[in-house]
Amino acid sequence: MVEILFEPELLEHETQLLPKSFDAECKARIVALGCFDSLVAAVLRVAISEEIASPELSETALSLYYELQPLLRERLGFAPFYPALFSSIDKRRKRWVYL
Structure with missing residues (x-):
């Protein structure tokens, strides 16, 4: 990583x-x-x-976050913990839900 x-x-x-530029290639990797x-x-x-107020970084990072959710549930056996894990993250970052 x-x-x-x-x-x-x-x-x-x-x-x-x-840090490297967080672009589509980085996201794909x-x-x-x-x-x-x-x-x-x-x-x-x-x-x-959020700290640096970068809409571009936010958009790429949020799309990565959402794209990873089903992958992690399937690949790592997160199924039993999936709802609690992502609900906990989302509760702490409520603003993400509305973006």
Whole structure:
């Protein structure tokens, strides 16, 4: 996941990895993984989009979040936890429901 989301090397005066552009290719790679880390990446990207007020990032991250839901339910055996997990996320981020 780190290689999908972050630049591979630090710049000269940087102490933290810089995030890559969150575009359709990045989204497709995260969906292809279809793992719990993919869900975490989606939720964090939506939160970041809210912090920096980026409609473009928000749109891409939310579409990733919604696209991952059925994949995770099927692939990881989330079925017993699916309603509670996503309800809990959505309750904490009520604004997402209305976008």
